[in-house]
Amino acid sequence: MRLIVTGATGFVGTEVIRLALRNKAITSVIALARKPVEVPANAGPDADTSKLKSVILEDWTKPYPESVKEQLKDADGCIWTLAVTPFKSKDMDFAAVTKICFDYTVHGLESLAAIAESPFRFVYTSGVTIERDQTKTLTFLADYRLMRGRVENAILEFAEKHSPAIQVTVAKPGGIEGPGHPKSDAATSIFAQFGPTPWVHVSELAAAMIQQCLDGITKEPLWGKDLQEIGSKALRQEDYVPLTG
Numbered sequence: 001m002r003l004i005v006t007g008a009t010g011f012v013g014t015e016v017i018r019l020a021l022r023n024k025a026i027t028s029v030i031a032l033a034r035k036p037v038e039v040p041a042n043a044g045p046d047a048d049t050s051k052l053k054s055v056i057l058e059d060w061t062k063p064y065p066e067s068v069k070e071q072l073k074d075a076d077g078c079i080w081t082l083a084v085t086p087f088k089s090k091d092m093d094f095a096a097v098t099k100i101c102f103d104y105t106v107h108g109l110e111s112l113a114a115i116a117e118s119p120f121r122f123v124y125t126s127g128v129t130i131e132r133d134q135t136k137t138l139t140f141l142a143d144y145r146l147m148r149g150r151v152e153n154a155i156l157e158f159a160e161k162h163s164p165a166i167q168v169t170v171a172k173p174g175g176i177e178g179p180g181h182p183k184s185d186a187a188t189s190i191f192a193q194f195g196p197t198p199w200v201h202v203s204e205l206a207a208a209m210i211q212q213c214l215d216g217i218t219k220e221p222l223w224g225k226d227l228q229e230i231g232s233k234a235l236r237q238e239d240y241v242p243l244t245g
């Protein structure tokens, strides 16, 4: 399969790239980013680094240039981790955050769907706190959580209109632990407000999203416990990235 990954320089995207390079069922890993994407430093000897292709996109809201489309065409799946996280959004203008989170993603799905293989599976990384119901009054980060909820609604609506060629699922983890991202009590208590929400190991999250692209979407949304279950089944012990060291 040919897999496109966005957000490939970030915490989650780097792990998706690392695991995809180790996965023999994936023949090509196309990192779509605004700057060059390198093989992760921790790729290890099992990685087929020749599979990684870094494709630069400068303007994410205009029609994708032909030279970019040529490199993205005929993909079977995409894992979209590009976003501004709530923490980083605090220092940014909300219109800019909306453009990156909403416009880039919705335009991205539409652009990729037009040149992809059928079926094309699109796995979107969101979070447990993100709210789809636009009538709800939220007590914290209301604008951000509703805006990201509109992204989920828009891509699911697109998939419904273009079913079965286009298939979408949304990963909604709570805390994600990984190298340099330890569990925190403060985050645990926030996520607990949304029901039982386990911390998900970043390798399990990445493996679960890859598995949904490869073998077919089995559930929407994918909550933390789903991601843990699917990801842990897909991973061998040696595939987990160490949390420390």
Ligand SMILES: NC(=O)c1ccc[n+]([C@@H]2O[C@H](COP(=O)([O-])OP(=O)(O)OC[C@H]3O[C@@H](n4cnc5c(N)ncnc54)[C@H](OP(=O)(O)O)[C@@H]3O)[C@@H](O)[C@H]2O)c1
Residues within 6 Å of the ligand: 006, 007, 008, 009, 010, 011, 012, 013, 033, 034, 035, 081, 082, 083, 084, 085, 086, 088, 100, 125, 126, 127, 128, 173, 174, 175, 176
């Ligand atoms: N981290 C967590 O604990 C956590 C928990 C729950 C859900 N999530 C969700 O998981 C997803 C990934 O999070 P993360 O922690 O991996 O985020 P991250 O480390 O901040 O990575 C964000 C990625 O988005 C890209 N990006 C941001 N602004 C961009 C722009 N203007 N143009 C092009 N690319 C841009 C970044 O690229 P550059 O390097 O070019 O900036 C980077 O690759 C997000 O949707 C987040 O809300 C994260």
